Amino acid sequence: MQSEATIKSAGEIPVSEAARYNESLHQDTTAKLFLVSSISYFFIVGIIALVIAAKFVWPELLGTVQYLSYGRLRPLHVNGMLFGWLLAADMGLMYYVIPRLCGVKLWSEKLGIATAVLWNIIILGAVVSLLMGWNQGWEYAELPLPLDVLVVIAWVMFGANMFGTVITRKYTQMYVTIWYCLGTVLWTAFVYLTGNFAALFATGVNQANLNWMYVHNAVGLIFTPIGLAIAYYFIPKTSNNPLHSHKLSMIGFWSLAFVYVWTGAHHMLHGPISQWLQTIAIVFSVMLLVPVWAVVYNFFATMRGQWDQLRDNVPLKFLMTGVVFYLLTCFQGPMHSLRSVNAIVSKTDWIPGHAHMAVLGAFSFFAIAGSYYVVPRIFRRALFSDSLANWSFWLFLIGGVGFFVTLWLGGFWQGWQWNNPAIPFIDTVVALKPVWIVRFFSGVLMFGGIVAFAYNILATMVGSGTESSKTAAAHA
């Protein structure tokens, strides 16, 4: 019990000491650049998201312009959201968080600025090449080889800065956010090399297996750990509350490190890949429930007795809603991997419902919360509007839930129909039209959330903040 008490406070020390620390130590230029650009891409790629959702309802829309056809815009939507918005925002937040948890300056601000510039070159290059159809043909790894090389260079630059900062740290104990950040740096490097380079040397099923190892771990070992790094920092921070258990956070981290990498083949259940490999993927997919519950329980327990804060603390609303979505999406994942469930939901519209709950509902919510918390601090201005922030939350939530639930229902129904071969395929397409209409309008609401969020942040940055919203900064 004695040791438990010290462990409990261990999570608290760096977080609270950071507040006492002299803020002027931190320059934060890199964090600013990453956040400005990622939030801009969130808005721009949001428009593309709406266009492709509209194409399901009105297939002739922009149909004769080859650069704007569905097959060109979909990879732009996926890559733009994953790498232009989410990963870049996550990196921007790490450039803010890690130096504070270590009690030192960022290892190299110049290197950070160069990384931000390079990252923007990559994203702009991605826009051009994907619209031109220069597509490698692998999901999540569409970018042509020269851009892949630049991504690797940018990642090494990011990793060097993170490791450099951690090695020069003043606080000896590493808070769990630091582990997740370093884990992300290491795993992403190898996951990315597997998916974008090793796959070049394989064909057929062997290549598919490498591709899905990458696709699955792009979510599981990139967006999950960096997203959790953010949640572990900002949930205690925004609620002004120590983390429930340091020990539990360790269990969650190491079980995630062990379990996640085995599960890639669950993307090919019932497909042309060895049965034994499918079974391994299923077993480890089910085991994912362990790290997920360890993490989620820790967050819930941290909030014990503090839930009333959710009434008017917008970043905390995003964080805790994100935790609920994280739990749900990580419950769905293992269930999808069961052969009987997979036979119904796999390849249907259920899957985009599930995927959006993970990357939008959970990880983007964490990044949005972090942005709302960090931007007023690094620009040293009050948030432009608290009520607009609250609006953005409700637009995201209602639009998001509408989107997820509609696609689950539609996808389940679709899978059920597919399993009855007496129903012609085209009838199963026509049947989904109402689902796609609701999905489009849910998307409009979500885009409204993006607009409210991006406008609020950008207005804060350029200094449109009014005196009346000073309370937001005082609240910090």
Added chain:
Amino acid sequence: MLRKADYSAPIFVVAALALFFLGGLLTTVVPPIVDKSWAKPFDNSDASKGVTGKLQPYTEQQLRGRAVYVREGCWYCHTQQTRTLLADTKRSGWRGVDSPVSTPDEFVYDSPHLFGTKRTGPDLSRVGGKYDEQWHRAHFRNPRDLVPGSIMPPYPWIVENEEEFQAVVAYLQTLGRAKNWRPDNDYEK
């Protein structure tokens, strides 16, 4: 290990990478070594061992057509795998004959692989030989002329480029034909 990793970055790095490579190597490097069928092209002339046939490498024209298929992102909406599900073998079937399930040895020459993850349109793993050039020309120009209710985008720029169109059709006609599973009533016959 846990306590030490808490204070020491080097121990942390070693442990995190060790766990990663354990699962990573066992699920990516080992399977193709254990399972030879991943790399051996389908070839069976003995009817007593099941469906006969031989996987042919792609011709240059077929490869150009495949590149168009990749460029236009056809694979985002069309899977290429007849799974081990009864309904899949029926849906991939033709004129009352069920299709065999897809096996790894049918895809040995595929790069990029195009198995796909989403079936917005029908699966194409056995589409080769089912529709003739005339049908594809009309369908690419406007899918709804032939399949009312379809949401496939029109591809006029493919049809208007005769060389490209021929290449795409040549590629599509190869799909699923390593195995001689169909009755002799293709459009070709």
